[in-house]
Amino acid sequence: MTIIKAALLGYGTVGQGVYTALKTHRQQLKKLLGAEVEIAGVLIKDPNKKRDIDPDILITTEFEDILNIPGLQVIFEAIVGEEPGFTYLNRAIEKGIQVITANKVMFARYGKVLLQKGQKYGVSVGYEATTAGGVPIIRTLKQLLQVNKINRIQGIVNGTSNFILTEMRSRGISFDEALQLAQRNGYAEEDPTSDISGKDAFCKTMILSELAFGKQPIWSDVELEGITSITEEQVQQALQLNLRYKHVADIYQENGTIKASVKPILVGESHPLFSVDGVDNAITVEASLLGRFTLTGPGAGKLPTASAMVEDLADIFTVKKRELQPSI
Numbered sequence: 001m002t003i004i005k006a007a008l009l010g011y012g013t014v015g016q017g018v019y020t021a022l023k024t025h026r027q028q029l030k031k032l033l034g035a036e037v038e039i040a041g042v043l044i045k046d047p048n049k050k051r052d053i054d055p056d057i058l059i060t061t062e063f064e065d066i067l068n069i070p071g072l073q074v075i076f077e078a079i080v081g082e083e084p085g086f087t088y089l090n091r092a093i094e095k096g097i098q099v100i101t102a103n104k105v106m107f108a109r110y111g112k113v114l115l116q117k118g119q120k121y122g123v124s125v126g127y128e129a130t131t132a133g134g135v136p137i138i139r140t141l142k143q144l145l146q147v148n149k150i151n152r153i154q155g156i157v158n159g160t161s162n163f164i165l166t167e168m169r170s171r172g173i174s175f176d177e178a179l180q181l182a183q184r185n186g187y188a189e190e191d192p193t194s195d196i197s198g199k200d201a202f203c204k205t206m207i208l209s210e211l212a213f214g215k216q217p218i219w220s221d222v223e224l225e226g227i228t229s230i231t232e233e234q235v236q237q238a239l240q241l242n243l244r245y246k247h248v249a250d251i252y253q254e255n256g257t258i259k260a261s262v263k264p265i266l267v268g269e270s271h272p273l274f275s276v277d278g279v280d281n282a283i284t285v286e287a288s289l290l291g292r293f294t295l296t297g298p299g300a301g302k303l304p305t306a307s308a309m310v311e312d313l314a315d316i317f318t319v320k321k322r323e324l325q326p327s328i
């Protein structure tokens with residue numbers, strides 16, 4: 001049986017999710033790809049943490065050890081921040097290793113560079129998991145963009161913020177309690193300031209903008225506000241009026257310029273985002289031929305995010321499998 005050798009960069013919420021998904025869906029992947037996906041190495045930061053990883057898998061704090069795994073074909077990157085993720089993925093691409101990332105902070109800034117580099121080296125760069133967790137918005141947009149033009153994208157793209165606002169409204173718990181719960185559930189970033197300040201949603205908005213419009217707005221021109229100023233009293237007052245706070249990203253093009261905002265808004269029952277609750281994300285796209293549609297689903301967490309990464313793996317290696325098949 002052919003083997004696809006894989007490595008994980010990071011073994012936190014997302015890395016563990018990918019590890020689990022590759023095990024639980026082994027047969028499905030084997031049938032699809034005609035190959036066993038084998039995790040050969042895991043890169044971590046803290047060598048003293050206890051990990052539930054098969055003893056025959058290399059665990060290391062040195063990226064060189066990962067790069068030196070003989071026959072390594074794919075890297076799943078699920079670490080934190082612009083660096084060292086960008087450098088690691090650059091080096092992997094230069095070695096002809098396929099890369100799949102969940103790291104939106106890194107990808108918002110360097111996605112274009114990595115995609116161009118991938119093309120140069122004949123390597124695929126999967127980034128579905130960077131935006132909206134398990135919701136397949138990247139592959140949907142790629143498919144649509146073959147013919148359609150995208151006019152506008154609007155939606156909830158941070159699971160932690162939506163979860164906090166929902167918990168404050170529906171269970172009347174405090175902002176801090178709700179945030180702690182989001183952290184325990186694995187939704188929040190290592191530093192949750194990024195979620196509640198809107199920075200995380202901002203990065204995802206930049207990734208969507210790059211894909212949909214081929215460019216990003218000037219970052220400092222984007223109206224950016226998180227959910228930290230929304231009080232428990234405001235949430236309950238809104239509820240009395242049948243209104244809900246939602247943290248919404250909005251991007252569209254006006255006279256060739258990209259306009260974007262990422263901020264909380266109050267919505268009423270008729271708004272498409274009114275019923276999007278908990279960790280769910282929802283993205284409404286306006287496309288030239290299709291018109292308006294909305295994708296909704298879990299925007300954060302271990303298995304939804306792993307789903308996005310493993311779907312990227314499936315896409316990359318089904319194409320490779322087809323390329324290797326003799327033409328009739």
Ligand SMILES: NC(=O)C1=CN([C@@H]2O[C@H](COP(=O)(O)OP(=O)(O)OC[C@H]3O[C@@H](n4cnc5c(N)ncnc54)[C@H](OP(=O)(O)O)[C@@H]3O)[C@@H](O)[C@H]2O)C=CC1
Nearest residue numbers: 010011012013014044045046078079102103190300301305
């Ligand atoms: N949580 C989620 O729902 C989602 C997260 N993401 C993104 O995925 C990435 C991972 O998120 P998540 O799993 O939640 O984060 P965690 O904080 O749970 O895990 C991060 C992992 O990365 C490792 N790590 C961090 N820095 C380094 C480094 N410099 N070198 C080697 N290893 C490092 C940590 O090592 P150690 O274990 O030793 O501390 C840990 O295993 C982030 O970029 C995040 O934005 C994307 C979509 C959803």
Ligand SMILES: N[C@@H](CC=O)C(=O)O
Nearest residue numbers: 158159160187189300
């Ligand atoms: N912290 C992020 C995780 C997914 O991208 C979020 O809450 O949306």
